Amino acid sequence: MTQQRSSPPASRATIEDVAAAANVSVATVSRALRGLPNVAASTRSRVVEVAGQLNYQADPAARRLATGRSHAIAVLVPFVNTWYCAEVMAGVEAVCAEAGYDMVVIALRAENGDRRPIDGTEALHRRVDGIVVVDVALEPAELDEMISRGLSVVSIGPPLPGCASTGIDDVAVGRMATEHLLGLGHHRIALIGDTTDTVFGFMVPTMRQQGYEAALNAAGVELDDELIVDGSFTVQGGAEAFDQLMALDDPPTAIFAIGDIMALGAMQRARELGIDIPGDLSIVGVDDQPVAEVLGLTTVHQDVAEHGARVARWLVDLLRDDDHSVERFIAPITLVERTTTAAPATVVVG
Amino acid sequence: MTQQRSSPPASRATIEDVAAAANVSVATVSRALRGLPNVAASTRSRVVEVAGQLNYQADPAARRLATGRSHAIAVLVPFVNTWYCAEVMAGVEAVCAEAGYDMVVIALRAENGDRRPIDGTEALHRRVDGIVVVDVALEPAELDEMISRGLSVVSIGPPLPGCASTGIDDVAVGRMATEHLLGLGHHRIALIGDTTDTVFGFMVPTMRQQGYEAALNAAGVELDDELIVDGSFTVQGGAEAFDQLMALDDPPTAIFAIGDIMALGAMQRARELGIDIPGDLSIVGVDDQPVAEVLGLTTVHQDVAEHGARVARWLVDLLRDDDHSVERFIAPITLVERTTTAAPATVVVG
DNA sequence: TTGAAAGCGCTAACAG
DNA sequence: CTGTTAGCGCTTTCAA
Numbered sequence: 001m002t003q004q005r006s007s008p009p010a011s012r013a014t015i016e017d018v019a020a021a022a023n024v025s026v027a028t029v030s031r032a033l034r035g036l037p038n039v040a041a042s043t044r045s046r047v048v049e050v051a052g053q054l055n056y057q058a059d060p061a062a063r064r065l066a067t068g069r070s071h072a073i074a075v076l077v078p079f080v081n082t083w084y085c086a087e088v089m090a091g092v093e094a095v096c097a098e099a100g101y102d103m104v105v106i107a108l109r110a111e112n113g114d115r116r117p118i119d120g121t122e123a124l125h126r127r128v129d130g131i132v133v134v135d136v137a138l139e140p141a142e143l144d145e146m147i148s149r150g151l152s153v154v155s156i157g158p159p160l161p162g163c164a165s166t167g168i169d170d171v172a173v174g175r176m177a178t179e180h181l182l183g184l185g186h187h188r189i190a191l192i193g194d195t196t197d198t199v200f201g202f203m204v205p206t207m208r209q210q211g212y213e214a215a216l217n218a219a220g221v222e223l224d225d226e227l228i229v230d231g232s233f234t235v236q237g238g239a240e241a242f243d244q245l246m247a248l249d250d251p252p253t254a255i256f257a258i259g260d261i262m263a264l265g266a267m268q269r270a271r272e273l274g275i276d277i278p279g280d281l282s283i284v285g286v287d288d289q290p291v292a293e294v295l296g297l298t299t300v301h302q303d304v305a306e307h308g309a310r311v312a313r314w315l316v317d318l319l320r321d322d323d324h325s326v327e328r329f330i331a332p333i334t335l336v337e338r339t340t341t342a343a344p345a346t347v348v349v350g
Numbered sequence: 351m352t353q354q355r356s357s358p359p360a361s362r363a364t365i366e367d368v369a370a371a372a373n374v375s376v377a378t379v380s381r382a383l384r385g386l387p388n389v390a391a392s393t394r395s396r397v398v399e400v401a402g403q404l405n406y407q408a409d410p411a412a413r414r415l416a417t418g419r420s421h422a423i424a425v426l427v428p429f430v431n432t433w434y435c436a437e438v439m440a441g442v443e444a445v446c447a448e449a450g451y452d453m454v455v456i457a458l459r460a461e462n463g464d465r466r467p468i469d470g471t472e473a474l475h476r477r478v479d480g481i482v483v484v485d486v487a488l489e490p491a492e493l494d495e496m497i498s499r500g501l502s503v504v505s506i507g508p509p510l511p512g513c514a515s516t517g518i519d520d521v522a523v524g525r526m527a528t529e530h531l532l533g534l535g536h537h538r539i540a541l542i543g544d545t546t547d548t549v550f551g552f553m554v555p556t557m558r559q560q561g562y563e564a565a566l567n568a569a570g571v572e573l574d575d576e577l578i579v580d581g582s583f584t585v586q587g588g589a590e591a592f593d594q595l596m597a598l599d600d601p602p603t604a605i606f607a608i609g610d611i612m613a614l615g616a617m618q619r620a621r622e623l624g625i626d627i628p629g630d631l632s633i634v635g636v637d638d639q640p641v642a643e644v645l646g647l648t649t650v651h652q653d654v655a656e657h658g659a660r661v662a663r664w665l666v667d668l669l670r671d672d673d674h675s676v677e678r679f680i681a682p683i684t685l686v687e688r689t690t691t692a693a694p695a696t697v698v699v700g
Numbered sequence: 701t702t703g704a705a706a707g708c709g710c711t712a713a714c715a716g
Numbered sequence: 717c718t719g720t721t722a723g724c725g726c727t728t729t730c731a732a
Contacts, residue, residue, distance in 0.1 A: 012476075012499070014724095014725060014726085015725065015726060015727095016725080024702075024703085025702065025703045025704075026703090026704095026725090026726080026727090027702075027703060027704080027705095027727080027728080028701085028702060028703075030726070030727060030728085031701095031702090031727095034727095038701060038702085039701070039702085040701060040702085043701080043702085057475045057476070058725080058726070059415070059476045059724085059725055059726070060475070060476055060477050061411055061414035061415040061420065061476060061724080061725080061726090062415050062708090062724070062725035062726040062727085063725080063726055063727075064411035064414070064415075064708090064726090065409070065411040065412050065414075065415050065707095065708045065709065065710085065724085065725080065726075065727095066707080066708055066725080066726045066727040066728080067708085067726085067727065067728095068708075070411065072454070079440070080436060080439050080440040080443050081433075081436040081437050081439070081440035081655065082436070083431075083433075083436075085436070086430060086431045086432070086433075086435070086436040087431050089430050089431070089439075089455070090429070090430040090431035090457070093430050093455060093456075093457050094457070094459070097456070097457065097459070102454045102477060103454060103455055104422070104452045104453060104454045104455075105439065105443060105453055105454075105455060106443075106447070107440070107443050107444070107447065109444070109447070125407045125409075125410070126362075126407070126409045126410055126411060127410050127452060149362070234640070235640055235641060235643070235644040236640075236643070236644060238644075239644055264641065264644065265644050268644050268645055268646075271621075290584070290585055290586075291585060291614065291641065293585070293586070294585040294586060294588075294589055294614065294615050294618050295618055296618075305431065364708095364709060364710085365709065365710060365711095366709080374718075374719085375718065375719045375720075376709090376710080376711090376719090376720095377711080377712080377718070377719060377720080377721095378717085378718055378719075380710070380711060380712090381711095381717095381718090384711095387717095388717055388718080389717070389718085390717060390718085393717080393718080408709080408710070409708085409709055409710070411708080411709080411710090412708070412709035412710040412711085412724090413709080413710055413711075414710090414724090415708085415709080415710075415711095415723095415724045415725065415726085416709080416710045416711040416712080416723080416724055417710085417711065417712090417724085418724075701732105702731100702732085703730105703731085703732080704729105704730090704731085704732095705728100705729095705730090705731105706727105706728090706729085706730100707726105707727090707728090707729100708724105708725105708726090708727085708728105709724105710723105710724090711722105711723090711724085712721100712722090712723090712724105713720105713721090713722085713723100714719105714720085714721085714722100715718100715719085715720080715721100716717105716718085716719080716720100
């Protein structure tokens with residue numbers, strides 16, 4: 001088809017070519033180009049010059065073999081096409097590009113109802129120096145395997161034992177959102193959560209719900225199981241959850257959706273049904289995705305790309321042996337009040 | 351900090367260990383494990399067995415050095431945290447995982463107002479066997495450089511000279527959306543486009559606009575420059591574009607937003623202003639992002655993940671020398687009619 | 701400050 | 717069908 005394979009792979013200059021052209025040994029070229037000490041200034045400049053002329057670039061494969069370091073890191077995500085993961089990857093990629101690391105992404109697809117195991121034997125073995133684990137509860141055995149293979153691992157989300165990690169306090173998220181609603185005067189507050197994950201050990205929904213319950217308890221509001229429904233962490237699921245809630249004999253006056261995306265589905269459904277927000281019903285989400293701003297959704301904000309950038313920096317430091325001492329960093333969250341929450345409509349008591 | 355670096359990198363079994371344990375030469379181990387012919391069945395099974403016991407896994411770095419192939423591909427994206435790019439990456443990643451390739455992602459950030467040049471000298475040199483270029487107009491010199499370095503390149507979006515590529519017919523997209531509106535009886539149709547890219551050579555907005563203009567011309571509707579506004583390909587931009595349109599003396603009865611995301615901003619603004627959709631105004635988008643479905647947005651659908659999967663398959667074929675003959679595949683698009691478009695309100699002519 | 705040479709772990713002729 | 721051996725291109729002691 002294309003002409004791409006017709007031209008030979010353009011044999012490139014090797015370190016020997018540079019050595020010959022600069023009249024030095026390959027060892028000297030290696031030292032000079034890597035900025036090591038013990039190279040005469042004049043020698044170095046000559047080598048650099050020659051290397052430039054020959055358009056020389058060290059072969060990473062050879063370097064990897066000789067040094068045992070790949071200068072690559074992997075980011076392990078449950079999915080690649082979600083807003084959250086894309087943000088994380090963006091953060092990681094930026095740091096990698098800066099630090100001269102390759103970022104290879106590995107998605108943990110589920111196969112026959114089970115998560116694909118990371119036997120390390122596969123995509124990880126000797127391919128990368130470190131891993132960024134994103135919101136995946138690794139089996140202890142998997143983690144051990146990785147570490148025993150010399151991989152440095154950092155994590156976003158759950159605190160992997162022995163690994164530096166960052167994340168937000170998801171219980172606090174639930175509490176913050178619920179308290180906001182409580183503060184507005186709501187008592188009948190529903191939760192649109194997610195119970196679909198049986199594969200990745202995704203604890204976030206559970207924790208946010210804990211915060212919700214804690215806030216309710218603290219306020220002396222009795223829990224009502226009917227008010228806790230599943231939204232599958234999808235727009236569609238949020239809409240369906242909304243229907244379920246509105247079909248209740250005593251529907252809620254406020255909804256806490258544990259993700260913007262589900263809040264979005266609920267809002268849309270509300271509009272279709274002619275339910276005014278926040279007049280008839282308040283809604284608050286979590287994440288502060290771009291769409292939240294334009295929809296005026298009140299939500300709990302977190303800076304996801306920064307999570308990625310942060311752990312990537314840690315990882316790079318770790319790999320450079322610049323020891324640092326952070327074990328876990330709880331990233332800040334903030335409530336962004338917009339226009340989907342208000343005091344409940346005053347009920348005229350007859 | 352963590353205990354990760356305390357244990358030695360767990361020296362792993364090499365091919366020699368396996369050879370010794372199986373009482374054969376390393377060459378035989380290599381052949382046996384790679385499934386090459388000319389290995390006695392009994393020998394092969396013994397080698398496989400021993401390799402398993404030793405938990406042996408060939409070192410990719412050594413293999414790369416010996417064969418000259420990295421078994422990795424790069425995906426070159428303008429950004430990593432956009433819906434479109436995330437979908438593409440998802441498609442590419444799935445194929446890579448299946449075919450045993452690493453996917454490394456490289457974002458083309460802009461620096462001091464200019465796109466970071468891909469001198470190949472950087473992140474690409476000898477690191478990957480091939481590249482998936484996503485919606486980036488590479489300089490001819492950059493492309494030549496890549497090909498001369500032996501890289502196979504395929505592209506999504508613009509048809510790179512000499513490279514297999516896929517994409518949609520963006521002129522047809524513009525025409526399809528506009529004709530839909532025209533068919534409904536609209537004559538005053540606005541376009542929310544994007545003129546912000548000065549860096550990546552992004553031709554999509556221009557082409558969709560061409561389709562829009564062609565459809566209007568074909569229908570004998572005169573173009574009105576006032577109806578063509580910029581939406582910056584963001585939700586916010588779409589909202590602002592909407593304001594601009596509504597401020598016109600003779601506002602449109604329908605809007606074609608060249609991306610769902612901008613349509614979304616426009617819809618939100620319409621709601622805030624009490625403009626009924628589709629009663630007062632029709633809106634059609636492009637992409638069919640998940641959010642489009644729940645909002646009931648009429649839009650031009652394309653399967654973006656499949657674009658990624660498709661070119662990734664081509665690339666893998668190319669790298670395996672399974673020559674195939676596709677030069678360019680125009681992926682299908684379909685109009686998904688939902689609830690944001692309808693016939694224009696009948697104007698009672700006094 | 702520099703050079704020689706021994707690997708790193710694998711693949712790929714080339715013999716046998 | 718199997719073994720020997722020469723690289724692949726770089727880093728890194730160890731000497732000089």
